[in-house]
Each structure stands twice: as C-alpha cells, then as structure tokens.
Amino acid sequence: MKASYLPPVSHVMSLTIVRRDRTLPFAGTVTARLNERVQAVDVIAEAETAPRHVFLDLARGLGVSPKEAPNFLVRQKGDRVEMGDTIAGPVGVARRTVRAPADGRIVAVDGSRVLFEVRGEPIVLRAGMPAMVVSSDGIQTVTLEATAGLVQGIWGNGRMDFGVMRTLGSGPAARMQTDMLDVNLRGAVLIGGMCDQPAPLHQATELNVRGIVLGSITSDLIPVALRLTYPLVITEGFGSLPMNSAAYGLLTGHVGHDAAVDARPGDRYSYQRPEVIIPLPTSRQADVPDDVIPLAPGVRVRVLRAPFHGAVGTVRDLPLKAADFPSGLLARSAAIEIEGLGNRLIPLANLEVIQ
C-alpha cells in the first residue's frame, strides 16, 4: 500500500546543504564563475529592467516614402546605440536623419518603423548568502550551494538582505514594541515573536535593520510590510501567533551569527519559500533536506490552524477511524503529543511536517 498521506514539509534544520537558484527577472548576463566562492553582497548577474519602447517613424523623419525609408537605415536590428547616434539617413540636401532619442537598442524593424528600446535602469542580482556557485545558465540563473542552518517561513515581503542576528524581546511570544528598538540593533537581523502595530516596523527602518523574522504579524499590517525596505519573514501566519519553538530555538541559538533573510513570497508551483539561511562552517557532515516525508509515528509536526496554531509536536498514532471535532466535522486525524499540552487529535489536513 502506498503512503496514504503526504503533508506539506517545512524545514527547520540546524545543519543542512542549502542549494538555491538566484534568477534575474529577465535574461541578462551572469557574472559569477562556476565554482567561485561568493559573499552575500557579491553581484552574480546583471540585467536591464523595465525598458520603455518607442517607434521611430523613418519615413516621416527622413521625408521619404514608407517604401523607400528602410533603404536609408544605417543600423540593424539588435544594434546598441547611444543618444544622438544616427539610425537612418542622411537624406537629401537637408541631410535629414533619424537619431536615437536615448541610449538603447534597436529591437525590431517593422516596415518603415524602427522599434527602439530605451535603455532601462541596470539591476543587479546579489548572492544573498556566502556560497559556492555550482551551476549557471550564463544569462539568467545561478545556482548557489552552502552548508547552513535553515528556517523556512510561511510569508515574506519580497526583500532580501544579510546581517548579524539579534533577539528582540524576551521570547517567541514577545510583542514587538518601539521601545525594544535601540541603536544597538542598527544593521542587525532581528528575531522576535509578533507584531500588531506599524510603528515598530517603521522604527526598524530608521535603524537600517537588515531584516526581521517574526512568528506573526496581524493581517492589517500586510500593506505596511510590503512597503518596508528590509526583508520581513513570518514563520506561522497572521494574527497573534508566537514563533514555533523549533524555529525560535534554532534562530536564537545562533544570535551573533550572520544570517541571510530571503523574504521571497511563497509559490506553491515553484520551490520558492521565504527563509532564513545561517551559513555555517563546512567541516561537519550535512544532508540535503527531504522534500517528501510521509506522516508516520515519530515524525515531528506543526499545527497549521486553531486551536493549536503553531504548536509543535510529535505524531504518536494515526487512527484509521475519522474523528469528530467541535465544529461537527469528521476528519482523518493524528494523535499528536504537543509540547506542554499532551496528546491531542488534530485533523491530518491541519498538519505540516517539520524537518
């Protein structure tokens, strides 16, 4: 008989091999070399983003018929030009020309029109963590590998940075307050419990923090979080949920270490998840994380929904008979020994494996 239930898996690992793709939004140039050791701030690829396009009307510019116009082109599709460079012409005694309106590239010639791509702002892709370059497609994607501690979150605001970890408050349930933020935390990655007001998040911006990792924020703070300039990763969800004990223990156990905070939003159809990567010395043996872990007695799990949302426990039994709950629902369940609460029946659908 096959494994009957494959729950989602979240990684909270003190030592593992982390292999991550870093990808430009558009094709560009990969600057990192294979087997090169890179630091978090190193640029590993470059591209131009958000270019604007304009049509240049050759016939009108040169004062010739649309049919004749292409004959006067002096640049070809794909050519890069600088502002003022001649693209077509000169024509006639007035020596009329069509010139590049800005630095850019000729991307298409459509009859007597030239489609001109105005050069966009350069963007750079940084490594985000100290790692080895293990593969690259040369134009868009670089694969990095590092030995590290790993804590995966559930939601992130899309930013990425790197810094030294510091704790914020007195435990995994501590509510983030402005008076917790002082100059000693400047430039740090902050580990805390939860946040239910915008002021501390704004104040952290002024301290130039490199990232914040929390158990939860209230959902009304999502628009605020999305505007922050630093990465914010939450591990449990929205509301007033303490960080789970496994993640909090691992993160606070490495206070003073550097950590990469990658707050990319999760995507169920790619391997992207928000996460905190703590680079560690490579002298110790480490394994690649398991992506698939069937639910079985002894497996460590986290509860994903009330009333024990965020609680970590161990599977003790998987009864075949469905259990009924106060909601009236009947559901296949697992008996979970929850730290500090004893054995509880939890629907399988509300569990996630923690490795």
Place this chain on the structure above:
Amino acid sequence: MDLQTTIDAETLLAVDVGSVHTRASLFDVVDNQYRLVATGRSLSTATTPLLDIGEGVRMALDQIQTVTGRRLLDESEGLIMPSTSEGAGVDVFVATSSAGPRLRAILVGLMPGVSLDSGRRLAEATYLEVVDEIGLSDRRRDEEQIDVILAARPDLILIVGGTDGGANASVLRLVESVALAAGIRPGSPAPRILFAGNRHLGAAIVERFADQASVALAPNVRPGLEGEDLTPARNRLAEVIAEMHAAKVSGFDELRQWSGGTLMLSADAFGRVIRHLSQIYDPRKGVLGVDIGASHTTIAAGFAGDLHLSVRSDLGLGAPLPSLLRYASMESILRWLPTDIPEDVARDYIFNKSLHPATVPMELDELHLEFALARQVLQTALAQARAGWPKRRNGGGTPWLPPMEPILAGGGVLSRAPRPGFAALALLDALQPSGISTLVLDPHSLTPALGAAAAVLPMVTVHVLESGSFVSLGTVVSPVGGGRAGRPVARIKLEREGASPLEGEVRLGQLAVLPLGPGESGKLTIRPEHSFDVGFGARGKAGAMRVTGGAVGLIIDARGRPLSLPKDAARRRELNQKWLYDIGALQ
C-alpha cells in the same frame, strides 16, 4: 428521465485533479444501471515538492483498491485497462483537472461590445486571469501596448476579431504589436498565442509569429455577423491550457494517455452536465450549477441547452481568498455570522486560510466563518456571472435568482458540512432562489467526472444523477415579495401518502422546514398573499404541485426577496442562529 436501454457492462473510473484534492470515483453497472461503487480522495500533488499529479492520483486509486478489493494498478503502477476476467482494472477511464498554476492572459480583439466581449466571455469561462485588454479603440500608442505586454508577462495572449472572411487588415495590425512584443525578450519564455478570430487569417498569423511564439488556432468566436459561438473555441482553449499546465506540472500526459487522449478541464465538464440538465428540465426555467473550490469558483447556468459558464480564479476558499476583499467589505462577510467574531480575527483567518488552503475548521466558530466566506464568494461570483446571462433569462437584474430548477452545488466546504442544513442555508443566503427549486448537493464531487464521461458513456451521467450519489437537500419554495416582518406570505398545505396533511400560514421572515425526507414526495398547495409570487406565474396566484423531499426536508424560505438582514449586529446574529436551528444545521 426513464431510459430503459440495456447497457453493456463497462466499468468506469473517473479522476478529478483539483488544486487541493484529487478524487477518484469508480462506477459499475448494478441492475442495468450505472452506480457509484467507491470514491477515493487524496491531497493533490500538483504543487511543490512533487509537481507531479501522478502521486496524488495513485493515492486516491489506492484508497479505492483498499475499499473494493479491486486491483486497478499493475505492478508498474500503470492502469489496468480493459478490465480482466479476474475483475481487475476498468474498461473506461476519464479525467478532469483544475490543478495548475494561475495563467495570466492578455486579450486582444477588435471592437468593444463585439469581439472583445466574446473573447472576454471565452476567457472568463475557464482557468485564466485576464490581466489586460488591447483593442482597436485602445487609446494607448502601439509602443505603449508593447510595454504593457512586456510588463504583464502573460502566459497566454488570446487574439479574437473579424468574422470569417471579414476584417483582416485591422486584425493583422493588432497582431503586429503582439508579435513585436513576443520577439523582444530573448531568454524570457514567450507567451502562447491562441487565435480565435477570422479563420482565413490563421496561416498569416502563424507565419507572423514564426519562431517567436507557439500559435494555436481555434475556431472563430464570431464566425458570422449573426453572433458568437464560443463552444468550439472553448474546446481548443481547454487543450491549450492543459498543455500549459502539463509544461509546468508532470503527470498530465500519463492521465491523458489513460483517458485515450482526452483530459478535460473540470469547469468544462461541470458545464457540460449543467447544459445536459437544462435540455431535460423545464425549458422555461434555467438550471444552475455552482462549484466553490479552493482555487476557483465556477458558476454554470443552462437555459434550454444554452450554457453560460463563468470561472473565477480570483474567488475561492483557498489561495485566492484575500481577493474577495477587493469585491466585498469585511462587514458584508461578517453579516452572515451567527456568532460574534471580531473583524480583525476574521481578516487574519482569511489570510491564514490562503496560506494553508487544505486545512479544515476544528472549532464551530471557524466553521461559521468558513460558511460566511463561502456565502460571500458565491454571491460575488454569481453577481458577476449573471452579467453575462441573456437579459430575458436574468430576471431583470433583481438581487434574487430567476427561476432555476434544479440548483446543483458542489465544492469542499459544502460537501463536508457537518449537517445538510449548513449547505442548504448557505445556498439560500448566497443565491436567493425564487419560486420553486430543488437544491441538490454533489458531496463526492462527481459532476466533473460525469461531464467527462458523457462523451464516452452517456448513460452514466443519466443513471448516476438519478441515483443516491447526489444528495437532494430538498425542494425550496421562495416567495418573492417584501414588506413588514411578520406579515402573512402564504398558506401552504402538504399532503403526504400515509400521513395527515400539514397545513398552516407562513409569515415574512420565517424559514420553515416541513418533514419530507429523501425519496418521499407529496402534494404541495400554496395560496400566496396578493403581493407575493411563489412561481405560479403571477403575484398572488395559487397552485398545487408534486414536490420531493430531501436531506433537509421541504423548505419554505419566506424571509423575503431580496433577503434583508437586520442592521443591528446582535439582532442579525440572533436571526442567523435561529435560521441555522430552523433548517436543522444546529441542534
């Protein structure tokens, strides 16, 4: 329906791969009728870490094997087909799917109100999210349109326009911008192109895109001046979407191979059943199907064989749940609750549910919240779907539904309701049916399977719909009218065989359930007050009819149309709770 055709005994296995669950259903012939034998359900494995639907399919099939003892898979985990003399395997396999990443589309067409509207209806009937539209009357310059396409990074560009043999220069001019945009970004995946316009331009379109993008040609959505014909284009679009999903998630090819090359989109299969029912039932009424899933909400309305299908990828009880707040306020969601749940708690719940779509409520308050959200999602999806229904079938745009018979409902939240009254009241609140209807629940999510099976074994659809696999919640009488709460609405009399008649008056605001169980029937006589219409053709018109019972009973929903809830929050919660007790959801 009385179809006495003798059928060859063929075993049918149907699989529906959803974004959260994969369901398998085994049908076999019992007493010359197709019957549901067993179902299996597993978590879908279309997402990470597996990105392969095969594992979820096999887990669902394994449950059927365990329950029935019938071996479906061979040693190499391939489907045994046809069935063997030892009773292993199946004769026919059909598959449907709604799983796969959200696909972003740009719609390109000629005229607003004509081809662009047809293209929009085509896109809205399937798993696409239209992020922008470009038309002839677009005020943006050509280069701006190119920038729009590049910024949107669509997965698909749907091009419509021109009748067959009609406009070509205008269509080709529009295509020019698309083709230029498709060829600009080397290294970035080019969007798929689906052309469903003037079919005489097909070759020119393919040539224009050459090696820049893959072009699929579909029959014209408006082949002639007389109107649109979406069905042939819808079939081709479904194939293209399935191909795009298969490019990102493994396992679809195997499912397609098992099903003889046909893998239908679940919404299309769902719509096919509704269309079929609308050809059988009273042509003066419509047939309504609603399916509220984790990632999509499907509304299908059939009017004498004319199907209007609407698929909302931004409305669902899973990942897209926060999108509901674009269309509805928190207040409009909380108004459905029978208990006091603070707004901030409810908002956090919405965002948490989007992170963990497969989770289920353990506590009663969370169940109430889930049903409140289901009501609002359905109401929002229905209101938008109705905008595309024919005017004469739309009840003049009233907040309540035009007459529909039956109303077929599916989706995880409804099918796992702890008592049928929960599902019934949610449907009454969200849809507000009028006149006399039957509420039918699809607890095993069989409708897509039956739609897919209809092409190969048409009798399956007929037999299973008539069997107990679908749960009739009961007949609902919903008088249309309003006024002061407590005023008389109608006198009713229910005569049942072997039981004394039930007779009485219903008053405005009342939700009454008369005992009429599954399989029971009776004669219902209704004498409405002069300002109420119960579906006999006019306000105040009385009549009698045979009605059938259901899991809830015979429901008289005299709460008025439109349904109006008290403004006072405490009074409203009290009333919501009372209605839950009245309909048997709470005991």
